[in-house]
Amino acid sequence: MKFTKMQGAGNDYVYVNCFEEVVHDPAAVAIKVSNRNFGIGSDGLILIMPSEVADVRMRMFNSDGSESEMCGNGIRCVAKYAYDHGIVAKKEITAETGAGILTLQLFTGADGKVEKVRVNMGPPRLTRKEIPMLGEPDERVVNVPLNVLHSTFNITCASMGNPHCVIFVDDVDAFQVEKYGPLIENHELFPRRTNVEFVQIVSRTEVRQRTWERGAGETLACGTGSSAVTAACVLNGLTEKRILNHLTGGDLEMEWGEDGNIYMTGPAVEVFTGEIDV
Ligand SMILES: N[C@H](CCC[C@H](N)C(=O)O)C(=O)O
Numbered sequence: 001m002k003f004t005k006m007q008g009a010g011n012d013y014v015y016v017n018c019f020e021e022v023v024h025d026p027a028a029v030a031i032k033v034s035n036r037n038f039g040i041g042s043d044g045l046i047l048i049m050p051s052e053v054a055d056v057r058m059r060m061f062n063s064d065g066s067e068s069e070m071c072g073n074g075i076r077c078v079a080k081y082a083y084d085h086g087i088v089a090k091k092e093i094t095a096e097t098g099a100g101i102l103t104l105q106l107f108t109g110a111d112g113k114v115e116k117v118r119v120n121m122g123p124p125r126l127t128r129k130e131i132p133m134l135g136e137p138d139e140r141v142v143n144v145p146l147n148v149l150h151s152t153f154n155i156t157c158a159s160m161g162n163p164h165c166v167i168f169v170d171d172v173d174a175f176q177v178e179k180y181g182p183l184i185e186n187h188e189l190f191p192r193r194t195n196v197e198f199v200q201i202v203s204r205t206e207v208r209q210r211t212w213e214r215g216a217g218e219t220l221a222c223g224t225g226s227s228a229v230t231a232a233c234v235l236n237g238l239t240e241k242r243i244l245n246h247l248t249g250g251d252l253e254m255e256w257g258e259d260g261n262i263y264m265t266g267p268a269v270e271v272f273t274g275e276i277d278v
Pocket residue numbers: 011062067068069070071072073074162163195213214215216219221222223224225
């Protein structure tokens with residue numbers, strides 16, 4: 001199997017061009033290639049596929065083999081791959097994901113290759129039934145207490161196609177992400193588990209985020225998570241609608257637009273290509 005290793009803000013995936021390759025058991029391949037000792041090393045596997053309704057289609061698998069509906073850093077890299085490798089020849093493209101069809105704007109550098117991508121991530125879905133979360137189906141979850149071990153956290157939840165639980169903390173770098181992340185990811189409130197974002201407010205226009213991802217553990221960045229965080233910051237009155245998010249592996253420019261959609265702008269980088277027996 002030919003593959004391309006790509007990263008966006010340090011959130012790295014193995015990408016396979018399924019216009020040319022067939023991946024028979026993507027869940028098993030995701031587990032194998034993701035392993036940083038026995039495989040290639042990545043947060044998961046992303047398939048770049050033909051679509052009947054958009055320019056390209058993305059399927060995304062976490063390093064534990066579970067499939068997610070959407071991946072924000074991944075979709076930017078899919079767009080870069082599609083443009084740089086001649087699958088699309090336009091700078092505004094559409095992509096089919098488990099969160100619907102998204103529109104992406106591509107920005108090229110001096111070498112003519114894509115450097116940065118702006119994605120219309122769609123609106124945050126805020127009701128419990130959309131996230132999904134147990135409880136009153138039509139209710140929003142904004143600043144609601146959640147007990148975990150002997151601590152109580154106030155959580156704000158949103159779906160960007162995939163579930164997110166946002167928690168504001170005073171000192172995110174000192175926070176025990178690896179202790180609380182998995183407990184919240186697997187909390188009974190979330191029937192499909194959840195991604196968890198721990199966020200420190202820096203100012204009205206800047207935040208710092210660490211992410212515990214469903215199915216992958218702590219990663220250096222999460223684009224859907226950053227989108228959920230943008231909504232959570234505004235819903236809690238903590239920031240403006242336009243913020244710069246400093247993730248562990250890089251920055252994302254975020255905006256909750258007047259049209260109700262979240263816009264994410266960030267880098268997409270090709271790291272290396274190779275072949276692996278699967
Ligand atoms: N890192 C990805 C999200 C992966 C989400 C995945 N862990 C899930 O199970 O939903 C991003 O940039 O949006």
